[in-house]
Amino acid sequence: MERRNEISIGTLADRTGLAVSAIRYYETQGLVAPERNAGGQRRFLRSDIRRLSFVMIAQKFGFTLDRIREVMTRLPQSRTPTATDWTEISQDFRAELDEQIEALTRLRDKLDGCIGCGCLSLDRCALYNPDDVAADKGAGPRYLMGDEAVRPED
The missing domain is CATH 1.10.1660.10 (Multidrug-efflux Transporter Regulator; Chain: A; Domain 2)
Structure with missing residues (x-):
């Protein structure tokens, strides 16, 4: 019992x-x-x-x-x-949950522009990393982690 x-x-x-x-x-x-x-x-x-x-x-x-x-x-x-x-x-x-939410929001917002683009506009892509310049900011997917992307010179 x-x-x-x-x-x-x-x-x-x-x-x-x-x-x-x-x-x-x-x-x-x-x-x-x-x-x-x-x-x-x-x-x-x-x-x-x-x-x-x-x-x-x-x-x-x-x-x-x-x-x-x-x-x-x-x-x-x-x-x-x-x-x-x-x-x-x-x-x-x-x-920790707030950080995860912010990271997911950044990812969602940056990927919204990718849907249907086929990467035909790499000069405007928020995730594009010409010449691996993001490596200077540290390890990992820097732009998805919140660092600003460096745009190529026009």
């Missing part, structure tokens, strides 16, 4: 939509920490439903398990996290 605040791994799987094997994996990654009953079966807190839901959402936004674990270490282990606890850790992700 389950205690009111504890649930089995099967119940946790049903509530989160995760496979039991995924829950075990998240346990090995330190994202949930079940207790064991006298029979050796895992017993999770009901609050682990929310913890694992947070993990799933954060992964969909592109956060790594290492980053998620880093943020979740600030959640209390001895009690169910409160709304304030969740708000505090969500602030960590807010700035």
Whole structure:
């Protein structure tokens, strides 16, 4: 018989939509920490439903398990996290999500002009990099990362 605040791994799987094997994996990654009953079966807190839901959402936004674990270490282990606890850790992700949104917006805006152009106007292309001048700005796709493109002399 389950205690009111504890649930089995099967119940946790049903509530989160995760496979039991995924829950075990998240346990090995330190994202949930079940207790064991006298029979050796895992017993999770009901609050682990929310913890694992947070993990799933954060992964969909592109956060790594290492980053998620880093943020979740600030959640209390001895009690169910409160709304304030969740708000505090969500602030960590807010700035990173804002950066991702800005980068995606820049990419979208620069690619809008490419649709249908067939690169027939390379002198006006926002992504064109004649003579690899973007290399002076550093590694990576510099123009998509926000650097201004250097236009060739007319």
